[in-house]
Amino acid sequence: MIGKLNHVAIAVPDLDAATTLYRDTLGAKVSEAVDQPDHGVTTVFVELPNTKIELLYPLGENSPIAGFLAKNQAGGIHHVCYEVEDIRAAAEKLKADGMRILGDGEPKIGAHGKPVLFLHPKDFCGTLVELEEV
Numbered sequence: 447m448i449g450k451l452n453h454v455a456i457a458v459p460d461l462d463a464a465t466t467l468y469r470d471t472l473g474a475k476v477s478e479a480v481d482q483p484d485h486g487v488t489t490v491f492v493e494l495p496n497t498k499i500e501l502l503y504p505l506g507e508n509s510p511i512a513g514f515l516a517k518n519q520a521g522g523i524h525h526v527c528y529e530v531e532d533i534r535a536a537a538e539k540l541k542a543d544g545m546r547i548l549g550d551g552e553p554k555i556g557a558h559g560k561p562v563l564f565l566h567p568k569d570f571c572g573t574l575v576e577l578e579e580v
């Protein structure tokens with residue numbers, strides 16, 4: 447069902463420092479910072495030849511990554527995103543297998559303008575998993 451690794455998301459306490467680290471120290475191609483008010487984050491994408499790294503920084507009062515950064519003050523891996531061809535079919539299969547989908551279980555438009563779902567970390571080896579339809 448799952449295909450390519452679309453991205454690994456890393457929550458960071460200092461977006462400028464993280465961007466500089468990836469661009470200048472690691473020599474990667476990085477995007478501009480983009481505010482995503484619908485998601486409560488500001489993102490910078492690091493483009494690698496085979497996947498992307500999504501740097502996440504809290505935006506606004508109720509950012510979904512604020513709690514994560516409070517517990518992980520140096521930052522840390524927040525989620526991994528796998529590609530699927532049909533997100534509704536994927537959701538039905540996962541629900542039939544007893545997996546928990548976060549929120550109301552309906553796909554939402556994610557940070558890249560494509561439908562996404564998040565799966566409960568306790569069902570996936572302690573890792574928050576995002577599925578993105580491509």
Ligand code: CO
Pocket residue numbers: 453455500525527557576
């Ligand atoms: Co993501």
